[in-house]
Amino acid sequence: MTTSKSMQPTVRKRQVIKLGGSMLDELSESFFNRVKELQQQGIQLIIVHGGGPNINQELADRGITSSVVNGFRVTSGEAIGVVQSILIGQVNPALVHRFNRESVKAIGLSGFDANLFTCDVLDFETYGYVGEIKQVQTDILDTLLDAGVIPIISCIGATATGEPLNVNADTVASQIALAVKAESLLLVTDTPGIKIDDEPQAQVVTSDIHHWIETEDIYGGMIPKVQAAIDCLEAGIPSVQIVGQQLTGTVITNEGAIA
Template identity: 60%
Template sequence: MTTSKSTQLTAPKSIVIKLGGSMLDGLNENFFANFKKLQATGHEIVIVHGGGPAINKALANNGISTTSINGIRVTSAEAIGIVQSTLVGQVNPALVHQLNKSGNQAIGLSGYDNQLLQCTILDKSTYGFVGEVQQVNTSFIEMLLKNGITPVISSISCTTDGEPLNINADTVASEIALAIKAESLQLVTDTPGIKIGGEIQETVTSEKVTDWIISGDIYGGMIPKVTAALDCLAAGIPSVQIVGDQLSGTTILQQEVYA
């Protein structure tokens, strides 16, 4: 594919923003106004969302318990239907509604829609019905963005046979950022960045992050986030941040910047 220089210079920059389930409740209009500001400054936005707490509640209501391995939910045959109906049927439309109310043209999607996320099973004996993204339908996302539409994507997809699969939303966000060659990935969560010894870290290197996973200073739901960040940085996405609802937090760098 050839891209003319003038196209490169004028092309809008895309940002993938992942909203964690931990911070979705209680978001106000000021938060959503940030998206309009970004769009007004020439950015195209793709939103990916999770819904861990809503899924936990729905599973508990149905008497189903699940475990996680390094932040990845082990998803049994009885759990997958609940995960799917919670993310696609509840969390996604609620978020789309809030975005539309604040002036976005938001459209709710899952990995099923127009084969947005083509997946295989990650490792059935370890994780059950958890997907691994093999391909992203980038032309579909680009078509929506070109038409001023904001895709709001839940982390559910299926195998080629239509078997539903649960995917960690941080992983989906990084796969999409990589596929569309986004200029930035922002992972918005319930803590304003990575905390080590009680202190928020403003900038961290990929090397330190790897050490902190080994030492246990980074654990649970933070592991898929930093893994997503490292994958994006290694593939050349210039900027990856883990932030709170004020959109400030930790910037992850591929390597130390020396003054």
């Protein structure tokens, strides 16, 4: 993992916010107000987004079949062109425009821009044109963040020879968070955190989650969310938060960690 050295004497405070594709059309004014508040507190933000619903619709309109295996979208030669055009050509600029319209300076990026992240093919026989991130160059992110601009990153990576690859959004978010030494990764969902017996949980550790899955206190659509959080913690991110649009919810850490 390649990172650039800070030229400033103070430690940067950074958070990565991952927006699922289903959330993009639902972002409210309160979300952007919260983004502004975090910036005013001196926290530098990076946005990573997917675009599943838009991609699904375009694939269906073109009669291109697609499936999900082990959490990865199987991406054929036909499909990678659709994924690239939807994420870079439609979803990303629309999201950037929304931020700018809300008076939050933002710029769109993908793995192609300034060699932001380079990839190898994960497993072509199983997944097709799906990428595994091998290196992240943070120079462009440092420059934008220090200028008060939020990078909004779509999940299209590039091989060393410039071949586009579809990369899982959680993977992009976690690898970017690790590369920029973010203090936390926020997974924005339609459910603001974990509730047990209808009680919101402010802070939990991973052993709590494993227990609640066994007792079925955590079930349904929350299971993949908490599993993604655990994967990010195991990758080395200090804390992961499952949050709603107010960017508050449940902070998840490993045992013994301080959030």
